[in-house]
Amino acid sequence: xxxxxxxxxxxxxxxxxxxxxxxxxxxxxxxxxxxxxxxxxxxxxxxxxxxxxxxxxxxxxxxxxxxxxxxxxxxxxxxxxxxxxxxxxxxxxxxxxxxxxxxxxxxxxxxxxxxxxxxxxxxxxxxxxxxxxxxxxxxxxxxxxxxxxxxxxxxxxxxxxxxxxxxxxxxxxxxxxxxxxxxxxxxxxxxxxxxxxxxxxxxxxxxxxxxxxxxxxxxxxxxxxxxxxxxxxxxxxxxxxxxxxxxxxxxxxxxxxxxxxxxxxxxxxxxxxxxxxxxx
Amino acid sequence: xxxxxxxxxxxxxxxxxxxxxxxxxxxxxxxxxxxxxxxxxxxxxxxxxxxxxxxxxxxxxxxxxxxxxxxxxxxxxxxxxxxxxxxxxxxxxxxxxxxxxxxxxxxxxxxxxxxxxxxxxxxxxxxxxxxxxxxxxxxxxxxxxxxxxxxxxxxxxxxxxxxxxxxxxxxxxxxxxxxxxxxxxxxxxxxxxxxxxxxxxxxxxxxxxxxxxxxxxxxxxxxxxxxxxxxxxxxxxxxxxxxxxxxxxxxxxxxxxxxxxxxxxxxxxxxx
Numbered sequence: 001x002x003x004x005x006x007x008x009x010x011x012x013x014x015x016x017x018x019x020x021x022x023x024x025x026x027x028x029x030x031x032x033x034x035x036x037x038x039x040x041x042x043x044x045x046x047x048x049x050x051x052x053x054x055x056x057x058x059x060x061x062x063x064x065x066x067x068x069x070x071x072x073x074x075x076x077x078x079x080x081x082x083x084x085x086x087x088x089x090x091x092x093x094x095x096x097x098x099x100x101x102x103x104x105x106x107x108x109x110x111x112x113x114x115x116x117x118x119x120x121x122x123x124x125x126x127x128x129x130x131x132x133x134x135x136x137x138x139x140x141x142x143x144x145x146x147x148x149x150x151x152x153x154x155x156x157x158x159x160x161x162x163x164x165x166x167x168x169x170x171x172x173x174x175x176x177x178x179x180x181x182x183x184x185x186x187x188x189x190x191x192x193x194x195x196x197x198x199x200x201x202x203x204x205x206x207x208x209x210x211x212x213x214x215x216x217x218x219x220x221x222x223x224x225x226x227x228x229x230x231x232x233x234x235x236x237x238x239x240x241x242x243x244x245x246x247x248x249x250x251x252x253x254x255x256x257x258x259x260x261x262x263x264x265x266x267x268x269x270x271x272x273x274x275x276x277x278x279x280x
Numbered sequence: 281x282x283x284x285x286x287x288x289x290x291x292x293x294x295x296x297x298x299x300x301x302x303x304x305x306x307x308x309x310x311x312x313x314x315x316x317x318x319x320x321x322x323x324x325x326x327x328x329x330x331x332x333x334x335x336x337x338x339x340x341x342x343x344x345x346x347x348x349x350x351x352x353x354x355x356x357x358x359x360x361x362x363x364x365x366x367x368x369x370x371x372x373x374x375x376x377x378x379x380x381x382x383x384x385x386x387x388x389x390x391x392x393x394x395x396x397x398x399x400x401x402x403x404x405x406x407x408x409x410x411x412x413x414x415x416x417x418x419x420x421x422x423x424x425x426x427x428x429x430x431x432x433x434x435x436x437x438x439x440x441x442x443x444x445x446x447x448x449x450x451x452x453x454x455x456x457x458x459x460x461x462x463x464x465x466x467x468x469x470x471x472x473x474x475x476x477x478x479x480x481x482x483x484x485x486x487x488x489x490x491x492x493x494x495x496x497x498x499x500x501x502x503x504x505x506x507x508x509x510x511x512x513x514x515x516x517x518x519x520x521x522x523x524x525x526x527x528x529x530x531x532x533x534x535x536x537x538x539x540x541x542x543x544x545x546x547x548x549x550x551x552x
Contacts (some may be wrong), residue, residue: 065450084453095445098452100469100546109465113457120461150546163451170455 014076016041016174016206017062022071023241024057030241031057035071037225037244041173044200044207046217046250048261049227053242055210058227059176062208063090086114089167093179096163097151103162104147107134110166134169141165141195157188161195168199175200177209181216193220218258224248226261327516335516351505356524359502362418363490366425367479370486374430375475378437383467384459388438395438399431404492411497421493428489429482433475440474441467473540473547480536487529 017039024032032054039045047055060066061073064084073080075087090096097106111130112120122130138144141161151159160180167175177196181189197220200207211217217224226246233239246261289297313326327335340352377395380387406427410420444467452462494503502525509517541550 063450063454084450086454086456088454090451090454092447092451095447096451098448098466098470100544110455112465113452113455113461116458118460119464120457121465152546166451166455172454 014041015039016076017080018072018074018077019058020072020074022058022061022068022073024054024061024066024069025241029238032068032227032243033241034243037247039206041206042204043223044197044205044221045209045223045225046221047208047210047225047227048212048214048217049242051212053227053229055225055227056178059178059208059210062174063088063176086170087172088174088176089170089172090176090178091160091163091167091180093182094159097159097166099151102148102150103138103143103154104131104134106151106162107137107166107169110134110169114170134165137165137169138162140199155188156184157192160184160192164195164199168203171203173206175205175207177207179210179212182212189216196220214258214262218250222250224250226264228264324513324515327519331516332520335514336520339517351500355500355502355505355521356528358498358500359490359494360528362421362494362501363425363486365422366490367429367483367486369422369426370428370430370433370482371475371479373426374433374478375437375471377430377434379441379463379467379471381434382438382441382471383463392438395431395434399435403428403489407493407496416497420497421490424493425486425489429485432482432485433478436478436481437471437475440471440478444470470547473544473549476536476540476543477549480533483529483532487525491525 015038017037019035019037022032022035023030031052035058047058049055057066061068062075062080064081067082075081084090098109101109108122108127108130109120111134112122115122115126135144135147138147141164143158143161143165146154146158151162154162163180180196181192184192193216196207196209199205207221209217209221224246225244226248227242228245229240229242230245231240245264248257309326310329313328316323316326317328336352340350343349344351377391381391381395382388403424407420407424410423410427414420414423448466449462452466457465490501491503491506494501495507498504502521506518506521540547544550
């Protein structure tokens with residue numbers, strides 16, 4: 001996928017993702033309502049919010065495995081395809097690598113899937129080239145010492161590095177991260193943040209990252225969305241859905257704002273004065 | 281004093297404890313056999329091991345007077361060819377049906393109800409139909425085994441395919457994979473160790489159908505032989521044959537388990 005050239009309209013920057021008044025409901029449970037946002041190419045957006053507030057649902061809509069119940073979600077001005085495709089890469093919290101392939105095979109297979117052959121196996125020169133590209137990519141994410149290992153033999157952080165390498169070898173324009181570091185230790189998480197930021201800049205990706213960890217959301221990326229319910233009905237907690245309550249450019253957000261959002265998302269912590277970490 | 285539930289035998293004791301029941305059974309048998317033979321040297325019910333050895337030597341190493349074959353080996357070969365053919369056919373069909381119904385919701389909608397109904401039909405009740413349709417030859421026995429265990433394998437593979445996390449399917453699609461590529465590269469390799477496991481579990485039923493079919497209509501085979509010599513109360517042949525069938529069954533199970541470890545080192549099955 002080459003980047004689409006938009007030099008014909010130099011003034012207005014083309015938006016890559018556009019959500020127009022999106023709503024989502026399952027039966028009578030409203031998950032999302034009135035979500036309207038525009039995302040430019042190259043933004044790094046972090047999505048935070050309490051459990052069940054629809055941030056993952058929004059990510060799944062971009063991925064193409066959930067449809068909005070109302071409203072329009074546009075990719076490059078056209079309705080987003082309703083199935084996953086190679087222009088939108090994904091890294092899940094777990095299960096996003098193939099357990100029956102070694103680290104190197106995982107990435108080579110990703111190259112093979114790009115070919116429209118029956119099995120996606122590569123042979124001869126093509127295979128050599130894919131192998132070289134895969135090795136370089138794995139070197140970049142710091143896995144060059146583990147090429148022959150199976151995912152089962154990798155630590156959580158290494159698995160996620162592999163998942164990222166696999167997603168990036170296909171040169172997606174959009175990279176979706178669904179709580180990718182939720183299961184990792186804090187130290188390893190910091191390494192992964194550095195890696196993701198590096199890759200984002202180098203590959204000029206548009207990144208959407210869902211996270212439970214507000215701190216992660218606040219200090220990583222270029223834009224923060226907070227998903228929360230605007231309206232509450234105590235008699236029917238599911239009658240109203242969540243929307244984007246904060247849409248902030250990051251890099252110079254004040255600390256007070258962080259605390260304010262933190263309080264809104266986790267009021268229980270304050271009341272009971274428990275200092276738990278991010279909720280699982 | 282530890283609670284009983286916390287007592288674990290060490291390695292040596294574990295092995296000894298495992299052998300103990302076998303030894304006890306042998307001793308009980310030998311005592312019973314000796315007691316009966318002491319009263320009546322022509323007793324056929326509990327033959328001594330020496331008698332069984334003689335009988336088996338005749339079956340295995342002396343050509344039959346009637347056909348000139350070494351009966352024991354001929355029986356073993358015939359039975360194993362039937363069992364292997366039946367199981368291989370069942371595994372192939374079961375894999376195909378299970379994989380497709382497990383992976384493709386459309387195929388599942390079309391085939392699952394049928395598969396459920398077929399799996400509820402008692403295969404032995406179909407045996408007369410098989411005899412009528414395909415005759416009394418080899419085909420009817422092979423088909424009985426295949427019909428008997430295919431539904432089990434197909435349903436097991438279907439469930440195992442559905443158990444593969446959907447994240448992997450989504451991931452493969454974001455890497456550009458087509459349906460057929462996902463089937464061949466992502467799902468098929470991951471259900472192969474499950475297939476071997478399913479075959480291991482269905483071998484017991486496979487033997488059952490084999491022996492049943494051989495007992496009813498056959499001219500050789502392990503099952504045929506034990507039902508044949510039953511007329512002469514030849515326990516000295518029946519008991520070694522049963523032991524041999526058990527040994528073969530154990531061997532196949534063991535070898536399939538080993539194959540899983542060798543072929544699929546990444547799988548859960550290889551570790552169990």
